[in-house]
Amino acid sequence: MLTDPAHPSRTLIELSDLDGDDELVQRYGAALRRIVNWAQDYLCNPHPELGRKGPVCPYAQTALDRGTFYLAVCPGEPTAGEMARTLDGYRDWFLRLVAPPGVSQQFRTILVLFPDLPDERAAAVIDAAQQELKSDYVAAGLMIGEFYPGPPPKAGLWNPDFLPLGSPVPLLAIRQMVASDFPFLREAPEHVRAYLERFGDRPPAPLRDAIAAARQSPGGY
Incomplete structure (x- = not known):
């Protein structure tokens, strides 16, 4: 588990931590494993409705394999403003993270989970937070993506009838702009x-x- 030197209460969970006894992992282990399984089974594989060849996310498998697929948990039911303030901190930390030798920055990602947020509130809160955050993220050379059960009503690039951003747990995903x-x-x-x-x-x-x-x-x- 990584701890932000600038904010010791902010942590990142690595895949190897899922078998540990950290209190946060113990409490939210089921949600964390659901997202890892979703990444492995969905993001890392082709989809018949995607509209192009290759996996849904071209970067997820390498991030999982190289140890640059990080998870974070935000407990409770934050408002959009509280969510945005939380993600401001993770944006700044993301910019300071160093990828392992030989691993391009484009394969680094942080998924911030909101496992206590009810599905019926997730769409409104996460969409509002993503909109509030996007300009500052883009200015820093980063992307911030919204994922939640539903799925979000954003069409894929290659098939307008495919909605690719559904996830089993509400989350915001941080990655490098490409x-x-x-x-x-x-x-x-x-x-x-x-x-x-x-x-x-x-x-x-x-x-x-x-x-x-x-x-x-x-x-x-």
């Missing part, structure tokens, strides 16, 4: 600018036309 993230950022000028600062000189071939159109739009990104 070059293929442009479609998630194109609606907000400040998000487009943050993306172009990092990837504007090396856009993925399938996104070049969309990025060129964004550059030519009013505002001149």
Whole structure:
């Protein structure tokens, strides 16, 4: 288990900790294992409705294998504002984390679970917190994703009828921004600018036309 040097009450649970006797793990072990199983069975595998080849998440298997798949638990039923303040701390810690030698930063992720949050409240609270957090995360070169039972009404990139963000436990996921993230950022000028600062000189071939159109739009990104 990792402890944030800047905030000792903030911890990250590693897969090896799930067999330990930490109080938090003992209390929320069932929820933590449900998410690990979901990651292994869903994120790491192809899906018939995904609309492309390969696993649902191209990075999850390596993160699990290399020890950069971190879990955190936020007990209780936070409001969207309380949730956002909690995730501010994890954003700052994520930026300080160092990946193991030979492991790219894009394979590092933190999943912050809200296992006490009732499913009927999860959508409204997590969606509101994600919207509040997104701009600061994007400005830092990070992505923050919302997952909960339902699933969230956001379509996949390759199949508009596929809703890929359902999870068995409500959570917010933190990861590094990657070059293929442009479609998630194109609606907000400040998000487009943050993306172009990092990837504007090396856009993925399938996104070049969309990025060129964004550059030519009013505002001149």
